[in-house]
Amino acid sequence: MRPLLLVLAMMIPSQVYPMQKSPLRIDATAFPPTVSVLGDSAVYGFEIELSKAVAEELGYSTQFRVVPFSRVFDGIRHGTADLAIGGITVTDRREQLVDFSYPYLEGGFSVLSKTSPPQGVREMLRSLVDVESLRLAGVVLLVAFVVGTFMFLFERKCPGSDFIGVSIPLGLWRGFYVALVNCFSGGPGDLRAHTVKGQILTLLSIIVIVHTVIGLTITRISGMVQRAGQEIVEAPEDLAGHRVATKTGTVAVDALRQCGAEVIEKLSAQEAFQAVECGETEFAVFDTPVVRAYAASKPGAVAVHSIGFGPQRYGFVLPEGSPLREEVNRALLKLIRQGTFEQLQHRWFH
Template sequence: MKNNITLSHWLAIPALALSLGASSLAFAQDTTLKAVTDPSFVPFEMMDQDSGEMVGFDMDILHEIADRAGFKVDLNTMDFNGIIPAVQTGNVDLAIAGITITDERQEIVDFSDPYYDSGLRILVSDGSDVASLDDLEGKRIATKIGSTSYDYLQEKLGDDAEITPYPGSSDMYMALMGGSADAVFYDAPNVGYFAQTKGQGKVKTVGPLYEGQQYGIAFAKGSEWVEPANKALEAMHEDGTYDEIHEKWFGAAPDAE
């Protein structure tokens, strides 16, 4: 039996494919992903008191990636120690909160390519003689619950120091400013930002950058959005958008200096 396909049928096929492609794109752009962040990790994410919206370096990165990858964001907040479990259990699709990429975390969530190079730093009162991690032996150290800084302190100092994990960044800094802690040990950009703003003239960062780290966006295991996010991030580096966002919050990016 002959295949009775006319010229008009053949012409209709690419038109149909184009229509389906456009429909697929429209569907992708209509996709909304549930996202979560920790509102206390300044200046990566924080609440704008005037607008009531979350702002910060991470927020600018997330929204730019979402625009380029073709999804919308339904953003909520929670304490940092609940973020990875929320992604792992599928309660949210992704999380961005200065999350350090670790082997342990990679076993339960998928990460985007690294989008920020960081490390850990010591913050002390302006008159303190602490100069390095070794000087923290026997001291009262404030850090954050569920953070890699807490794990690092436990590994390096253990029982040789009084290590207190706090639920939020502001709690750590209040402990230092109020005299109930001798030092804060936490992510370098957050510590540095506090020293230059609310803590200016009262606290200082000391010592080297400990345990080089990289931040990534956490996705649920097997998420189809990891690759689009990585492509968007790569394009942001290539066209200078990433450098613009970095300069807005931290000054010139290291590779631009």
């Protein structure tokens, strides 16, 4: 009886359990707001949610591991990661070593600079009385004195002139006065030149003084802007010769070297931004979403400049020849058609 029961028990089919897929192993490197790291391992952001949505479409759970950018390709190449994320730019050089999914984000580089603190009345007045201001005033007064001297010499013998019969000191003063009044009032005042030489000299004095004032004023304003750390940056070439911080090992390093900047490499974008704030570098350059997110956290302390660096495309990184690549691409296209992708974009970038 016992052997029979044993045989019958063995014949009863056991409950069938579906085979569970292994979790999708994802290496993530910090790239806020697409990948933000909280503590040592907690991650959140646009790419985190996007990769979870892709994994769900494929029937996988997810297992994230935080890695520095310098090691973001190691897990992919050594087989310890199935996917890598964190604002990783698609480049021809990288595509020779790993595979990329369809690009799902496109951006570029932006420049971060430090803004000057608002000045009080005392600081503003003090800034007006400096070497440049004194130089400007000195040049104007010197030109007016020289013009006034020749004016006195030309006019002192002309009938009806205001310079006839006056002493040399008074004549020099009147000439000086005429030069300044004609320049800053736009026309003759109560004293004027009567001779052709005096009139020509008056016109020349207006041209010289106005040109000098405008030129030195522009130079002064440019100097003030540079000292405030707010030099206008409109193109990559404007960074030539300047100290610019960026994250080591990124595409930005090569782009900055090509435009002639003195590149200061940092371990993270955060360190590059802090180098600007503490005055170690004049600028920092990094991917636009990250720069704008940092600037939003420092209102009034830093400024963002959009420049003409070429567009950067971001995608998931996979091992070369990975069978997951086509599945991931199909899942991405499905999320786009369903509107899920647009919802994630709106949540994290608007």
